[in-house]
Amino acid sequence: MPEFKKATLASGLRVVAETDPRSYSMSLGYFVRAGSRNECDLQSGLSHFLEHMMFKGTDRRSAEDVNRELDELGGQSNAYTSEEQTVYYATVLPKFQDRIVDLLTDMMAPVLDAGEFETERQVILEEIAKYEDQPPFGGFERAMEIFFSPRGLGRRVLGTAESIEAMTAERMRDYFLERYRPENIVVAATGNVDFDGLVAEIETRTKAWGDRKPTETLPDDDLNTIPVGIELDTDLSAPDAAQAYAIRIGDGPSSDSADRYATRLLASILGDEGGSRMFWELIDTGRAEIATCWPQEFSDCGAWFTYLVCAPEDLQSNLRFIQDITKGLVQEGVKPDELRQAINKTLAGYIMQSERPSNRLFSIGSRALVHDDYMSLDDSLDQIKAVDAAAIARAANQYLASPTREIIAAAKSS
The missing domain is CATH 3.30.830.10 (Metalloenzyme, LuxS/M16 peptidase-like)
Structure with missing residues (x-):
């Protein structure tokens, strides 16, 4: 072992x-x-x-x-x-x-x-x-x-x-x-x-x-300015783009949050690219090329991303689809078979990845660097198995119902 x-x-x-x-x-x-x-x-x-x-x-x-x-x-x-x-x-x-x-x-x-x-x-x-x-x-x-x-x-x-x-x-x-x-x-x-x-x-x-000791002392950043080369417009011009790209970002759990496993399963149920609510409503129906979501965890906070790629003329209707799908999950929760499937899929993924030392390396090293602790594969599997519908509901209410910002990249209409 x-x-x-x-x-x-x-x-x-x-x-x-x-x-x-x-x-x-x-x-x-x-x-x-x-x-x-x-x-x-x-x-x-x-x-x-x-x-x-x-x-x-x-x-x-x-x-x-x-x-x-x-x-x-x-x-x-x-x-x-x-x-x-x-x-x-x-x-x-x-x-x-x-x-x-x-x-x-x-x-x-x-x-x-x-x-x-x-x-x-x-x-x-x-x-x-x-x-x-x-x-x-x-x-x-x-x-x-x-x-x-x-x-x-x-x-x-x-x-x-x-x-x-x-x-x-x-x-x-x-x-x-x-x-x-x-x-x-x-x-x-x-x-x-x-x-x-x-x-x-x-x-x-x-x-x-x-x-090793640095010799240069740099001035503090001027927080009243925007760093050189940065723009904060939510609309990106993409003159040659045939598709439209939409990114929504909101709050997500940190890599040390107690609800990070529930949130990962929530993302699988809502936006997994191989079989989720977004997949069946948007990808399988041909409405969009990509419709997915995922949490991105950092040491002290996190973000929740939603990503949509589709024909420009379908962008707004697809965004409403995603909003309705998300709202439905928040209000109604998840079905037992959805949760069971997400747990089984996630467990299998963790186990198969762990068969290679190279895959375990990033978990071991990053965890030690950022949090100075260790989580075995068995510990992670137990955390996934322990997620129930109530934990999913709490994660959905905390992260899916929080305010988001939206960025659109598409060719400008004439």
């Missing part, structure tokens, strides 16, 4: 693992409290920019060495940045544990070369432009900016073209020294892991990390 283990090093860096000697692989990840909500206006986009730069070489390895060694280990590796964290991870065979620990830990001490910085700046500017050209044309970012304000949780993970253009390598280095300190980092591992060996290796290789 999987066993949870934890160690806190003298530097404050935490090492956690869910070990299972039956696994054929092991996964390792560095979870860093460096996300867009940790940035100020002059740092906007730096968490994501820095994620790119961490693959560009160290004192011991060139960028080519980093990528070659990742390929040599024959596993899977990647990184991502969100509002609350940046994560670097890899999955390899257990015999390569020492090598992947050495490689990922070395990557956590990057050179941050000025030449590579300029090259990667162009890559990110292209990424921003490409993202804004694709449906729903920055609609989710606009929803977050309007709902949470364009700072904190509402700050764009990629930053804006203006903030990236204005960024300097020196500011990035200082941001690295500020955020990539031991107390802001969790090392997580899952699968067939030698935990004692992992802790010993990490402790040896990270002794100097406590010496």
Whole structure:
């Protein structure tokens, strides 16, 4: 059976693992409290920019060495940045544990070369432009900016073209020294892991990390202004769009809320893309291409998203359909067979995902970083099984009946 283990090093860096000697692989990840909500206006986009730069070489390895060694280990590796964290991870065979620990830990001490910085700046500017050209044309970012304000949780993970253009390598280095300190980092591992060996290796290789200290003091954001490059209009122009895109955002539970499991099941019943009330009324009937909803959980709060894609002439009628479907669920509750189906589907999804150490890694690492605790798969399954119709009703009344903001992306009618 999987066993949870934890160690806190003298530097404050935490090492956690869910070990299972039956696994054929092991996964390792560095979870860093460096996300867009940790940035100020002059740092906007730096968490994501820095994620790119961490693959560009160290004192011991060139960028080519980093990528070659990742390929040599024959596993899977990647990184991502969100509002609350940046994560670097890899999955390899257990015999390569020492090598992947050495490689990922070395990557956590990057050179941050000025030449590579300029090259990667162009890559990110292209990424921003490409993202804004694709449906729903920055609609989710606009929803977050309007709902949470364009700072904190509402700050764009990629930053804006203006903030990236204005960024300097020196500011990035200082941001690295500020955020990539031991107390802001969790090392997580899952699968067939030698935990004692992992802790010993990490402790040896990270002794100097406590010496990281930022040198620049930045001014507080002027909250009476809107950050450069940001607009808060609820209508987005999409001249070439053949479809219309609508996003509604309202309150949702945090990742530590007692009703988060009920809310996840509520989303499955109301807007699951494979068989839900929205699916049968809007997708199966051909009224819409996409009609779905989901909660997005953060450490201290959350959001509830509703997303609709359909022909422009059907937009308003479909939005009324969604409003009526939602109102009906709030007023009448859920049927026993709906709840039973949602529970069974969710349980199966959790169990199948847990079969891979790489999938468990994100749950273990994120939970340790954000809440400093652990939830086993069995604990999660028990929470799902415990959800009843009354819990669904409470979640529906709290989140579906709360005020929302609506963002529309569509071609302007002439």
